[in-house]
């Protein structure tokens with residue numbers, strides 16, 4: 001840990017340093033999951049850009065979807081004595097030991113975009129969306145769209161054991177619970193990737209009479225939805241009308257699909273988790289003030305009524 005942040009952390013001592021001056025001396029380790037989706041790529045770009053803007057030395061480690069790589073990276077950051085660690089945890093369980101090691105080394109940990117099943121005193125704050133609400137927003141959109149019509153849904157789940165997969169499923173199920181005409185016929189993981197989303201959707205289509213029995217696909221992220229759209233087209237059906245498509249993230253490609261009439265709704269997840277994370281960290285290091293344990297980002301619904309072409313243009317250069 002740098003001398004500066006050790007000073008700032010020493011109990012009750014307030015030092016007269018501007019946040020910018022302090023940030024310029026920080027070294028922060030970032031254990032990223034990998035690059036499974038366009039959203040993930042954007043989060044990585046935004047985090048690197050935010051760090052650069054603030055003069056933070058960011059040590060980046062790509063875990064290629066493996067928790068063991070994340071644990072190794074975090075241990076490496078601890079050994080290097082970084083000032084703080086950002087981690088986007090691939091799955092929810094199995095973090096107690098390594099987060100405990102960071103705590104013992106007095107290195108604050110900030111969770112980005114996913115949660116962990118571990119004691120809350122093992123991390124400084126968690127910056128993420130309300131993932132249950134994201135599922136509810138998607139489910140409400142569907143029930144309001146199909147009204148009384150019978151609707152068989154196929155669900156493409158995210159990575160097994162990850163909080164967005166668990167919570168987005170839960171929220172969607174809650175939203176459709178009182179609508180007996182809307183049912184989930186099949187549900188399988190597509191691991192948040194486009195290729196897996198396509199492959200699993202092909203299986204759903206085969207199992208459901210060439211897709212004729214399917215009213216909607218609910219994908220836990222846009223990349224899987226884009227893969228599913230391709231599978232629907234390959235089966236000779238029209239995504240967006242023969243089979244409705246609702247998903248989460250709001251990446252440029254889903255807006256391109258929406259503009260082409262091939263996707264119907266997406267729930268936005270901002271890739272800017274690093275901005276609030278660095279703000280919280282800088283404030284904490286400056287005066288020891290603990291941030292809120294959970295900092296929740298917005299979950300806004302977008303449909304074709306929201307100028308998908310414009311949204312595509314506005315987002316396409318942002319690192320997705």
Ligand code: AHR
Nearest residue numbers: 037039113114164192221
């Ligand atoms: O944890 C956030 C999720 O992870 C995003 O919705 C998905 O695209 C990513 O892989």
